Amino acid sequence: MKSMMKAHKKVLVAAVTASGYLILFLFFPLVLSAQQSPQEWLEVIDRNLNPPQYEAYRKLINIEPDGSKKEFVLFSLKQGREKVAALFLSPASEKGRSTLRVGDNMWLYIPNVGRAIRITSLQSVTGGIFNNSDILRVDYQAEYSAQSIKKTNKKGPSGDLLLQLNLKAKSGFVAYDRLEMMIDPRIKLPVKIRAIAASGLLIKTIYFKKVTDFGGGIKRPAVVETDSPLNKGYKSIMIFAKIKSRKFASEVFTTDYMSRIEGLR
Amino acid sequence: MGLLLGMLVLVFDPAWTFAQDDDLYSFDVEEFTKKTWEWKGTVSASGTLKSFNTDSVLYSVKFPDDEPVLSNELNLELSLDSRWDWGWSRFFLIGDANVQKSSIESISPQDTLLREGYWQIFQFEPHSIDIGKRLLRWGKGYAFNPVAFLERAKNPEDPEASREGLWMVQEIWIFEGFSLFSNSSVNLVYLPIREDLNDDYQVLPSNENIWGLKLYALIADSDFDLYYIHKSEQKVANWGVDFATNITSNFEVHGEYAVNGADELTNQILLGLRYLTENDLTWIIEGYHNSAGLEEDESKRLFNSIQSSSAFIAKQALSIIQQSRTLNQNYGYIKASIKEPFNWLYFTPSVSLLANLDDSSQNMNLQCVYVPDTNWMFELSWQYLNGDKATQYGENPVKDKTVLEVTYSF
Numbered sequence: 001m002k003s004m005m006k007a008h009k010k011v012l013v014a015a016v017t018a019s020g021y022l023i024l025f026l027f028f029p030l031v032l033s034a035q036q037s038p039q040e041w042l043e044v045i046d047r048n049l050n051p052p053q054y055e056a057y058r059k060l061i062n063i064e065p066d067g068s069k070k071e072f073v074l075f076s077l078k079q080g081r082e083k084v085a086a087l088f089l090s091p092a093s094e095k096g097r098s099t100l101r102v103g104d105n106m107w108l109y110i111p112n113v114g115r116a117i118r119i120t121s122l123q124s125v126t127g128g129i130f131n132n133s134d135i136l137r138v139d140y141q142a143e144y145s146a147q148s149i150k151k152t153n154k155k156g157p158s159g160d161l162l163l164q165l166n167l168k169a170k171s172g173f174v175a176y177d178r179l180e181m182m183i184d185p186r187i188k189l190p191v192k193i194r195a196i197a198a199s200g201l202l203i204k205t206i207y208f209k210k211v212t213d214f215g216g217g218i219k220r221p222a223v224v225e226t227d228s229p230l231n232k233g234y235k236s237i238m239i240f241a242k243i244k245s246r247k248f249a250s251e252v253f254t255t256d257y258m259s260r261i262e263g264l265r
Numbered sequence: 266m267g268l269l270l271g272m273l274v275l276v277f278d279p280a281w282t283f284a285q286d287d288d289l290y291s292f293d294v295e296e297f298t299k300k301t302w303e304w305k306g307t308v309s310a311s312g313t314l315k316s317f318n319t320d321s322v323l324y325s326v327k328f329p330d331d332e333p334v335l336s337n338e339l340n341l342e343l344s345l346d347s348r349w350d351w352g353w354s355r356f357f358l359i360g361d362a363n364v365q366k367s368s369i370e371s372i373s374p375q376d377t378l379l380r381e382g383y384w385q386i387f388q389f390e391p392h393s394i395d396i397g398k399r400l401l402r403w404g405k406g407y408a409f410n411p412v413a414f415l416e417r418a419k420n421p422e423d424p425e426a427s428r429e430g431l432w433m434v435q436e437i438w439i440f441e442g443f444s445l446f447s448n449s450s451v452n453l454v455y456l457p458i459r460e461d462l463n464d465d466y467q468v469l470p471s472n473e474n475i476w477g478l479k480l481y482a483l484i485a486d487s488d489f490d491l492y493y494i495h496k497s498e499q500k501v502a503n504w505g506v507d508f509a510t511n512i513t514s515n516f517e518v519h520g521e522y523a524v525n526g527a528d529e530l531t532n533q534i535l536l537g538l539r540y541l542t543e544n545d546l547t548w549i550i551e552g553y554h555n556s557a558g559l560e561e562d563e564s565k566r567l568f569n570s571i572q573s574s575s576a577f578i579a580k581q582a583l584s585i586i587q588q589s590r591t592l593n594q595n596y597g598y599i600k601a602s603i604k605e606p607f608n609w610l611y612f613t614p615s616v617s618l619l620a621n622l623d624d625s626s627q628n629m630n631l632q633c634v635y636v637p638d639t640n641w642m643f644e645l646s647w648q649y650l651n652g653d654k655a656t657q658y659g660e661n662p663v664k665d666k667t668v669l670e671v672t673y674s675f
Contacts, residue, residue: 057292057294057297059292061289064610065610066610068610070639071639072639073297075297089297090297091640091674092305092306092639092674092675093307093639093640093642093674094639096305096346102448102483103486104486104511105483105486105488105511106511112427113402113425114400114401114402115402115403115404118509118510118511118517118519118539119517120511120513120514120515120539120541121514121515122514122515122541123515123541123547127604172513172514173511173513174514175514210290222290223290237289237290239290239292241292241294242294249390250441251390251391251439251440251441253448254448254450254483255448255450255481255483255488256437256450256452256481257439260385260387260393262299262348262350263350263352263355263387265299
């Protein structure tokens with residue numbers, strides 16, 4: 001009798017354990033999503049898009065409605081959440097220019113002008129759809145607060161249903177009042193961002209494409225594309241290459257250093 | 266029909282579409298590997314048509330023999346910017362070569378000019394030292410820079426024109442800011458004046474040692490600079506401050522204040538703003554005051570005296586007027602430029618107005634810039650000067666000027 005009881009108990013324990021594993025297996029992705037708050041999702045996205053400190057090469061292409069293109073090549077550096085610098089390597093007319101961003105502050109250094117001039121986030125040093133805040137992108141969490149997250153019925157590249165993370169600008173200095181970020185929950189990267197003005201007007205849509213393994217644990221979209229209903233027929237593309245973690249001295253992200261960024265290549 | 270089918274197959278063939286995308290997304294980064302010696306250059310050709318103000322008192326001083334009504338000028342300029350980088354130091358050479366042909370013989374062409382040529386040692390970062398001919402460009406203003414103590418005066422009629430540097434030694438120390446400052450730096454400058462060194466810079470004794478100090482800090486999202494200049498032979502000190510900050514994501518304000526401590530203390534003030542509207546119209550507005558400038562009555566007397574004085578004194582007065590850039594005390598500058606209006610691709614028109622607020626004379630400039638390709642630029646500008654008798658722009662020998670310039674960068 002005792003041995004029967006023991007056997008029943010064993011079967012019961014096994015059944016409970018198995019059903020526990022089954023429940024965990026079936027609902028694990030949901031449990032994981034539910035565990036993460038909107039702010040935690042934003043931190044994950046920032047980390048997956050940009051290592052804390054890195055250097056990279058970028059090509060910016062502005063495509064006009066008539067199909068003609070203008071290309072720019074930049075050497076970029078980033079440190080912490082809100083320090084970014086970029087040096088123009090091409091075309092010849094722009095070579096030697098550099099831009100710097102520290103939080104909400106942005107400067108442009110033109111060799112002929114010879115000093116750093118304050119610029120604003122809504123201007124664009126390259127023209128096209130990307131403005132300065134897109135080109136000198138700091139972590140999203142430096143500019144935006146994550147307000148809510150919801151599941152959508154659209155599938156991402158991994159086949160999972162996309163999540164929509166809603167972000168709100170922390171201050172009036174920020175280029176866009178709200179962002180709707182569509183996230184693929186499996187690869188934990190954005191697929192699309194809709195940038196919306198305070199009036200509710202859609203300013204632009206940013207698409208993240210070609211997830212690439214750059215080595216050193218950096219796996220992120222190699223192509224960022226944008227278009228805007230305000231500039232129909234125009235398109236801007238940013239292509240990333242040679243992204244690698246690198247630590248910089250603090251003086252690199254200062255206006256006096258802007259003319260010397262070339263020395264870091 | 267076959268051709269149409271072929272085209273349809275091409276358009277809807279996913280392999281072809283992806284290949285097109287791959288081509289668009291291709292990026293050969295090795296092409297941009299850093300080299301020890303790198304250089305870039307521009308070639309520009311321009312044609313200028315000037316119409317002279319024959320009623321101006323300065324006209325007869327400038328052209329005592331012949332009396333041209335118009336002049337045509339052709340200008341060809343080659344600019345080269347070269348850098349050598351050895352990892353611990355760099356050497357920079359920036360210069361122009363210029364050929365000019367004018368319908369007026371009295372205008373002589375300048376052949377070559379070394380704008381900057383200096384050696385930069387950065388082995389001991391965050392310290393760096395520049396030795397050689399260097400253009401400092403201090404200040405935050407666009408058309409005026411009261412704190413630009415150690416450089417040749419900027420021309421508010423053409424604020425973006427290239428200028429020539431001065432021979433100096435500069436030490437820059439960038440350091441981690443105190444808790445209040447995000448970042449900070451110290452610049453120390455030594456600028457010697459000798460018989461054959463910087464001798465064409467300002468009216469100074471042939472032997473002078475000028476020491477400059479600039480302190481920079483980013484405080485609460487605003488740039489602040491403090492300047493101190495000491496001329497050791499004359500025992501004169503100048504000082505100044507400037508600031509620049511963004512009020513919103515499309516609105517910047519800046520200002521400068523300078524005190525020149527000669528026998529009589531004089532000061533200069535600049536306040537300005539940049540504003541970008543939703544339709545890509547950029548406004549630059551600046552107001553400038555210089556207490557050392559002439560009052561309206563004084564400048565009127567100066568112009569009237571030229572008519573009655575000898576040719577020698579009149580030429581001296583002309584030289585003072587032309588070199589001083591600003592003659593009176595109060596000026597206003599306004600510039601509006603719009604990017605690609607009416608969807609005219611690559612086209613940026615702008616209009617600027619420089620006004621002498623004391624004598625109410627104006628200097629207007631209309632400009633159209635067309636950049637069809639990243640390395641080609643076409644620029645058409647028309648400058649018109651207007652004012653009453655005995656006013657700065659009303660007495661300018663040039664009445665209006667049209668310039669067409671083509672620039673190629675390589």
